[in-house]
Amino acid sequence: MKSISLIQFLIEERRAGRINAELSLLIEVVARACKRIAVATNKGALGGVLGEAGTGNIQGEAQKKLDVISNEILLEANAWGGQLAACASEEMEDPQPIPDMYPKGNHLLLFDPLDGSSNIDVNISVGTIFSILRCPDGVTEPKAEHFLQPGTTQLGAGYVVYGPATVLVLTFGHGTHEFTLDREVGSFILSRRDIRIPEETGEFAINMSNQRHWEAPMQRYIGELLAGKDGPRGRDFNMRWVASMVADVHRIITRGGVFFYPLDAKIKSKGGKLRLMYEANPMAMIIEQAGGAATTGRERIMGIQPSGLHQRVPVFLGSKKEVEVATHYHVEADAAV
Ligand SMILES: O=P(O)(O)OC[C@H]1O[C@](O)(COP(=O)(O)O)[C@@H](O)[C@@H]1O
Ligand SMILES: [Mg+2]
Numbered sequence: 001m002k003s004i005s006l007i008q009f010l011i012e013e014r015r016a017g018r019i020n021a022e023l024s025l026l027i028e029v030v031a032r033a034c035k036r037i038a039v040a041t042n043k044g045a046l047g048g049v050l051g052e053a054g055t056g057n058i059q060g061e062a063q064k065k066l067d068v069i070s071n072e073i074l075l076e077a078n079a080w081g082g083q084l085a086a087c088a089s090e091e092m093e094d095p096q097p098i099p100d101m102y103p104k105g106n107h108l109l110l111f112d113p114l115d116g117s118s119n120i121d122v123n124i125s126v127g128t129i130f131s132i133l134r135c136p137d138g139v140t141e142p143k144a145e146h147f148l149q150p151g152t153t154q155l156g157a158g159y160v161v162y163g164p165a166t167v168l169v170l171t172f173g174h175g176t177h178e179f180t181l182d183r184e185v186g187s188f189i190l191s192r193r194d195i196r197i198p199e200e201t202g203e204f205a206i207n208m209s210n211q212r213h214w215e216a217p218m219q220r221y222i223g224e225l226l227a228g229k230d231g232p233r234g235r236d237f238n239m240r241w242v243a244s245m246v247a248d249v250h251r252i253i254t255r256g257g258v259f260f261y262p263l264d265a266k267i268k269s270k271g272g273k274l275r276l277m278y279e280a281n282p283m284a285m286i287i288e289q290a291g292g293a294a295t296t297g298r299e300r301i302m303g304i305q306p307s308g309l310h311q312r313v314p315v316f317l318g319s320k321k322e323v324e325v326a327t328h329y330h331v332e333a334d335a336a337v
């Protein structure tokens, strides 16, 4: 089979009129930054990159050294190229404009520089998630409000998993595609075009330790899956939870499955655990483009009008049928009160 590099793929997408030169450059720059993060991640203890940074982020969470390093790599790589107006990151309170000394472009980039931080020190897969928006016309100094666009307006989204292989998954709204890093050559090579998630699945991902804090419809739904063959679903389900969203989502786009981070009593006041702009929206676009579904349990994630850069939401995503059943239970329970 003839191998197609990411750069060749981007040229094809440009020729097909699906992306412009600026967006193509933006992906090249993000992919290059992610290769650097992969190198840092691979060094582990030998690179002095494990452990806490001794700082906290805007979310009030302790930062790992690799959270800080990955954020800096992405910011530095994106500063100079002329493809961006500003970046926003899970790790920074406010958006960072492109410095005046560099040319500015028409795009806004949002990222979770290192997803699954709790897994770094134990050598389990982590990743980077990103989302691309258009900078509103006439805005030269983008502020947080200019990033508050619903997920349906994303021009592209992607993630990179730093696992046994480094893998980039990408969409521009015309299917979801996967690229695997050839470490010797240093290029991402197309490994799956137009990924399709099976509509039905027998595998779910959820942090079961929160079970007693969930809302009643979630208790009902998971209770039915756990009841297996003897319960109302009439079949057994298997469970997996990596606790790196990138790795859990990658399993789903590889063999199907469904992922939940529902609302629970502990996180209710925050609105959820996962972040709309850096995690939920880009993953929702990738999943929908692969034929899956993504909701909060009550509404389509990409339809939400964001109210804050660091807003959190419940996340249900993956194989369509299971997302629909779990969402239906929530909508039905709400309607009954
Ligand atoms: O530790 P928990 O509650 O199982 O949560 C795991 C979830 O939190 C996250 O690690 C949050 O992401 P960050 O590591 O970027 O903060 C997700 O990747 C994962 O799905
Ligand atoms: Mg994350």
Ligand SMILES: [Mg+2]
Binding pocket: 067, 090, 112, 113, 114, 115, 116, 117
């Ligand atoms: Mg993170």
